Amino acid sequence: MKQVCVLGGSGFVGSAIVAKLSLLGYSVNVLTRRRESSKHLILLPNVTVQECNVMDDIALSHALKQADIVINLIGILHNSKKISFKAMHNELPKRLASICIKLGIKRLLHMSALQASAQAPSAYLRSKSDGEDALLIHAKELEVTIFRPSIIFGRGDGFINLFASLVKLLPIIFLAKPNAKFQPIYVEDVAEAFVEAIENMDTYGKSYDLGGPKVYTLRQLVEYVAKVLGKKRIVIGLNNALSYLQAFAMELLPIKLMTRDNVRSMEVDSVCVTSFPGFLNFQPQALEAVVPVYLIDKTPRAALNRFRTRAGR
DSSP, X not given: OOEEEEETTTSHHHHHHHHHHHHTTOEEEEEESOGGGGHHHHTSTTEEEEEOOTTOHHHHHHHHTTXXXXXXXXXXXXXXXXXXXXXXXXXXXXXXXXXXXXHTOOEEEEEOOTTOOTTOSSHHHHHHHHHHHHHHTTTTTOEEEEEEESOEESTTOSSHHHHHHHHHHOSEEEESSTTOEEOOEEHHHHHHHHHHHTTOGGGTTEEEEEOOXXXXXXXXXXXXXXXXXXXXXXXXXXXXXXXXXXXXXXHTSSSOSOOHHHHHHTTSOBOOSSOSOTTSSSOOOOHHHHHHHHHHTTSHHHHHHHHHHHHTO
16 A cells, blocks of 8 residues: 655645545545644545644654655745745755655655746746746656646635635625636646546656636636625726735735735736646536535525425425
């Protein structure tokens, strides 16, 4: 039984990947900062959850000792003094590659981001590109596969659900970068891509863009969420100057919903340059087939429908 060690395995995407690995019979070790946040994984067959400070090389080396395969999903959306893009997106992959080589671990899969580039307008995307380079430079010593998804949706996501919350609260939505384009992909499709790549030698040393079957503007996504929730909302798109001003104001909030660097990321369309990876034996699911399932069941109307169903009406 091969052991897969998953960094960031208790998160949104990680939980989906770990569940699939468990189902396929892999022995899975999930590294997390807080074991309490991973209770939903502990009961899965062949899954263990281990607290580990991945910024500590000694602790990380100890956690990876028994691993045959490593999956790195760790990433942050907002830069800060405590946790920086450089530390998490560039230095961590570099250190991880070095530790894997020392321990004789060959297989390494890594989560990057669509449009990651050294010339990207945002620090986030540039740091993601630096992380890719830090791994691919070891192509002769490591069997590296990198996935670069657009925004990822699914139950518990931080994107569609965020706009759903705004739609429920606000009669008018002032939207930064309304014409920014995205190619959303379902979290289960991302998880399936990782799992199918593990044993596929043709994926070694390669990077793959991941996107769904359709491209949307940010305005279209917000309007679709409002439609699914049955809410009539006015969406006012902001120009560039006002988009950055709104982001600056949000940076001052205790919880950062958006930053100016996020706005810079939206200056390049999060759209795949290449087609869906040919080695995958499926086509990605449409957003319209999935989103209503996890948004509508939170509405009073859905609660009433469930009550009627239970009552046999």
